[in-house]
Amino acid sequence: DGGITQSPKYLFRKEGQNVTLSCEQNLNHDAMYWYRQDPGQGLRLIYYSQIVNDFQKGDIAEGYSVSREKKESFPLTVTSAQKNPTAFYLCASSIKMADISNQPQHFGDGTRLSIL
Amino acid sequence: GQSLEQPSEVTAVEGAIVQINCTYQTSGFYGLSWYQQHDGGAPTFLSYNGLDGLEETGRFSSFLSRSDSYGYLLLQELQMKDSASYFCAVRGAGSARQLTFGSGTQLTVLP
Numbered sequence: 001d002g003g004i005t006q007s008p009k010y011l012f013r014k015e016g017q018n019v020t021l022s023c024e025q026n027l028n029h030d031a032m033y034w035y036r037q038d039p040g041q042g043l044r045l046i047y048y049s050q051i052v053n054d055f056q057k058g059d060i061a062e063g064y065s066v067s068r069e070k071k072e073s074f075p076l077t078v079t080s081a082q083k084n085p086t087a088f089y090l091c092a093s094s095i096k097m098a099d100i101s102n103q104p105q106h107f108g109d110g111t112r113l114s115i116l
Numbered sequence: 117g118q119s120l121e122q123p124s125e126v127t128a129v130e131g132a133i134v135q136i137n138c139t140y141q142t143s144g145f146y147g148l149s150w151y152q153q154h155d156g157g158a159p160t161f162l163s164y165n166g167l168d169g170l171e172e173t174g175r176f177s178s179f180l181s182r183s184d185s186y187g188y189l190l191l192q193e194l195q196m197k198d199s200a201s202y203f204c205a206v207r208g209a210g211s212a213r214q215l216t217f218g219s220g221t222q223l224t225v226l227p
Contacts, residue, residue: 033214040124042203042217043159058214090158097213102147104161105215112156 002027006091006108012116013078013085021076021111023091031097032074033105036060037088046089049074050097078113086114118142118208120218127224128194136189136221138204146207148180148187149215153201162202163189191223199225 004025013019025032031050035043045058049068063082068074074093078085089112092105120140128134138148147166151159165171165180165187177190191198201220207213 035217040219040222042120042219044217045214048214088156092159102149102164102166103207104149104164105151105159107158107160109158110156 004091004093004106004108006089006111008111009109011111011113013113014116016080018077018079019113021078021089021091021113023074023076023108025072025074025091025093025106025108027093027106028071029093029095029106030071031094031103032068033092033094034058034064034066034074034076035090035092037090037110043090046076048097088112118206118216120204120206120216122202122204122218122221124219125222125224127226129226130194130196132194133190133192134194134223136191136202136204136223138187138189138218140185140187140204140206140218142185142206142208142216144208145182146213148178149205149207150176150178150189151203151205151217153203153220155200159203194225196225196227199223 007022033048034046047066049055065077090110091108094103094105122138149164150162153159163178170179175192180187203220205215205217
């Protein structure tokens with residue numbers, strides 16, 4: 001079945017450490033996204049990518065970095081510069097992005113990141 | 117920028133009808149979407165309105181009034197499994213027309 005796979009499900013970060021969250025999709029979607037969700041809050045966009053080798057900052061990109069070397073993969077690195085990284089991280093994809101028609105996003109099951 | 121407002125919590129009983137409202141302020145507008153998220157899970161797409169009016173998908177319907185910057189999600193014949201968070205989201209005027217999500221409405225369905 002096609003879908004989005006995020007790993008790991010739970011991740012712990014030590015002070016000063018960078019950690020990388022994996023996101024893989026086999027839906028053949030061009031666009032991919034990373035969101036952060038805090039308890040009782042909505043989803044906030046960290047980074048997005050409309051096509052391979054291109055990505056753009058979202059609303060809360062500081063302290064995060066991404067790469068898009070392959071269409072199916074969009075890993076997110078939470079750097080030591082992100083002082084409050086504890087959150088639920090969701091990866092999503094859609095067929096394409098900059099289109100006036102509906103482009104529903106398909107989400108992975110998320111990674112829960114905590115500070116040790 | 118974009119901002120969306122929706123109630124934080126709604127409670128209803130099994131079999132009832134519930135309406136979750138969403139008002140938005142956005143520079144540019146390319147549609148209002150609704151997503152459902154069960155506790156700790158992946159959000160799933162429910163409905164989309166690009167034009168004014170009502171869209172129906174089974175027990176769920178969604179309405180949009182662009183002149184009022186307002187929409188709602190209507191859930192009929194509520195079931196226990198409908199207990200979840202519901203998010204409205206708008207596609208705005210950015211070059212990539214990315215989604216901006218509301219803070220979500222926690223729906224609790226009581227027996």
